[in-house]
Structure formats: structure tokens, C-alpha cells
Amino acid sequence: MYLFEWGIWSIRSESPEKKAHEEALVEKAFGPNYLEEFLGAEPTSENAEAEWSTAERASEGPTDGGAFYEVNDTFIEARAAWQEEKRGLVTFLMLGFGYALGYLLLWKSGLWPVIHMTFYGTTPWETEPSIGAWVTTLLFTAVGSGITYLVWRYAFKFIRTELFTQRHLLIRFNRRTRQVHLHRPKYAGGIVTLPWEATLAAINPQLPDSQGLGDTLALGWPHERTGAGFDEMAFVGPPLDGNREMEGLWEYIRRYMEDGPQSVPKPKSLRSRFPWPWDSLKASLHFMRPMWRRGGGLWVVIAVLVLSPLIALHSLSHWVSMLLCWRPRWPRDIREAGRPGKPVPKLTVAEDYGPEIGGYLRANAERDAEKMQARIAKKTRRRAKAVA
Numbered sequence: 001m002y003l004f005e006w007g008i009w010s011i012r013s014e015s016p017e018k019k020a021h022e023e024a025l026v027e028k029a030f031g032p033n034y035l036e037e038f039l040g041a042e043p044t045s046e047n048a049e050a051e052w053s054t055a056e057r058a059s060e061g062p063t064d065g066g067a068f069y070e071v072n073d074t075f076i077e078a079r080a081a082w083q084e085e086k087r088g089l090v091t092f093l094m095l096g097f098g099y100a101l102g103y104l105l106l107w108k109s110g111l112w113p114v115i116h117m118t119f120y121g122t123t124p125w126e127t128e129p130s131i132g133a134w135v136t137t138l139l140f141t142a143v144g145s146g147i148t149y150l151v152w153r154y155a156f157k158f159i160r161t162e163l164f165t166q167r168h169l170l171i172r173f174n175r176r177t178r179q180v181h182l183h184r185p186k187y188a189g190g191i192v193t194l195p196w197e198a199t200l201a202a203i204n205p206q207l208p209d210s211q212g213l214g215d216t217l218a219l220g221w222p223h224e225r226t227g228a229g230f231d232e233m234a235f236v237g238p239p240l241d242g243n244r245e246m247e248g249l250w251e252y253i254r255r256y257m258e259d260g261p262q263s264v265p266k267p268k269s270l271r272s273r274f275p276w277p278w279d280s281l282k283a284s285l286h287f288m289r290p291m292w293r294r295g296g297g298l299w300v301v302i303a304v305l306v307l308s309p310l311i312a313l314h315s316l317s318h319w320v321s322m323l324l325c326w327r328p329r330w331p332r333d334i335r336e337a338g339r340p341g342k343p344v345p346k347l348t349v350a351e352d353y354g355p356e357i358g359g360y361l362r363a364n365a366e367r368d369a370e371k372m373q374a375r376i377a378k379k380t381r382r383r384a385k386a387v388a
Helices: 003-013 016-030 034-039 045-050 089-120 131-159 243-259 277-293 297-306 308-323 355-387
Strands: 051-053 068-071 075-079 170-174 179-183 192-195 200-202 213-221 232-241
Touching (some): 003 355, 016 355, 075 243, 089 131, 170 243, 200 243, 213 243, 232 243, 232 277, 277 297, 277 308
Antiparallel strands (some): 051 200, 068 075, 075 170, 170 179, 179 192, 200 213, 213 232
């Protein structure tokens, strides 16, 4: 599901006044030091080794990590959604709610009796229609219609993070134009074009490899490096088995962009764009992978047998959610980017979202940068006092 991407964009594009008000409410509820509790220790200027630029080699063994949909001489295209394998919960709730509301309440108890009494002169239960029957069925119709309206009016913004949206979030690295393109729904920031040289990979090589189990490669584009006026980020590929795999995936992308496709091995396999049911089953079983890789094969088999009804239900909901979404399509200028004689796509800036949202994006980016610098300065002062 794309709940994370929607949430990040909503926070990034809201007015600074609203954002400050919400932060004040959170601080009042959780205390003035809630950032330290949620984000961990304050960052320091010595943390640069946790971010890899496009010029730094991260690994001697580049690996595809099962992240790519397509690799050719012009671009590589990869998955760019966080926790996509966990989609299915919203679908399950909507199917259950749709059956209870749409079929039992609105149709079977409301619309169908009205139609039957109007055209056949009897109720569906083969009785003479009475005033009570008409009042009851019209009441069910009105209540069902009202609830349906409220759901689509106020809950659709959550529903669309998994249903009736694009099937995948994509990231495309074009080595000829030296650009990175993000493909997301408009409610999550839309399609964005960024400079490749501004890309940073957030991998901390000092963490034990075991701590990276189930993590996803995170890439960032700070506004200071892109000039876009807002910070951008994306999670590339599926959850990986440790930091070494994340370093290998980043190195694959980096070498492809810097040295060309001949510098990286051919991917072992490409991700399918079609929603095959077995891919949904693999997504449901993915949470068992870290335990399997740590040698807990027997426990994995036992857990799968015990949880098989839930796994089957999640797999079905995951598959249905995929079927109810559509394959994303790039704009023409990005599809043709890198071909001879074709123009280079324009880099995205805050003002592309309109003057109001653009102003919010720039103001929030500057405010977040100031807060981060304040946290760094606070940490530096604490170190200076400790040394003194």
C-alpha cells in the first residue's frame, strides 16, 4: 500500500502554519523531547559515512536484489514503493464492508425490494406490499446510500492508497540524460524528475549486517543538492537481507549510471508487471524470509502451516488489490528521453505544483533544514561540555 508515500507528501505539502500547529499538539501530547524518542539520537556532522554519493563505491559485488522491471542500454526501472508486499488489508476491509453494506443493506434490503414491489406488485418474499414494507425498504435504501456517500467522501483518500490506483510505484534511472524519474499518484507527489548527481543512498555500513534484515534501500534528494525547493526520497526494491545486499543494489545502480550497462551483471530475473497470483503468495510469505535465512527452516514450516488460513486470505486480498489497479504509464517525454533528437525532460521544481503548494514546499523544506541544523548544534554543544 502507498500509505507512507501519501502521508509524507501530505506533510510536505501542507501549510507551514498547519504543520506547526500539528507539531505543537504532538509535542504537548508526547513531551518536548519526542523527536529524540522517535528519531533516535541527534545527528552529528560525523554521520556523513551513512550517506553514499554517486561518486563513492559502496560494494565490490553489485547485485540486482530482485528490484528491476527493466534493464536496457538507456535506463533501468525498479520498484519504488515501501512495504508494497503488505498491501491487502484495505482490500479485505473493503470487500467485507462492500458485501455488508452494498449487498445486504443497500441492495437486498433496500433497492431490490423497491424494484420488486414497483414492477411485480409483491415483495421479494411473495407477500402483498404494505405501507410498513415500503417505509422499511426506503429507509434501508436511504441509510445505505448515506453510508456509501460518507465512505467515499471521507475514506476514499485511504482506500486509494491500495485500490483504484496505479499498480506499482516506479523509479527510472536514465543514464543518457543523467536523470532519475519517480512515478507516483498525484496524491503522493506525482511524477518527479531529479538530477542523478544529487542522489544519496542512506546506508550505514557500521551497522551489523543482521540489523538490516527486511530493510529497503532508501535514496534521497536534498533540496540543497537538487535546487527543486523540496526534499525527495524513495525506497528502491523489495526488503533485502541485510546491509550488504543494500550496498550491492546501490552499487548496481551507481555503476550502471556511471560506467554503463556493461559494468554490471545481467539481472537474475526481472519483476513481472502483470499481477500473477503466485507473486501475491510470495509477498505474503516474504515476512518469513529473515527467519529462513537465519537457519530457522523448521520454525518457518511450522509457522506457515499454522498461519496458512491467514496467509491464503492475505494472498487473495493482495492479488485482488493488484487486479483493481492499473499499470502506470510514463509521460511521452520521459518514455522518449535519451533517444537521438529527443529533448531532455525538465527537472521538477516546487513551482510545478502551483504557486500555493510550491510556497508550502519551499517553506517546509527550509524549516526542516533549520530544525535539523538545530539538532546538530545541540549535539555539538553537548559534546563540547562533556569534553570541557
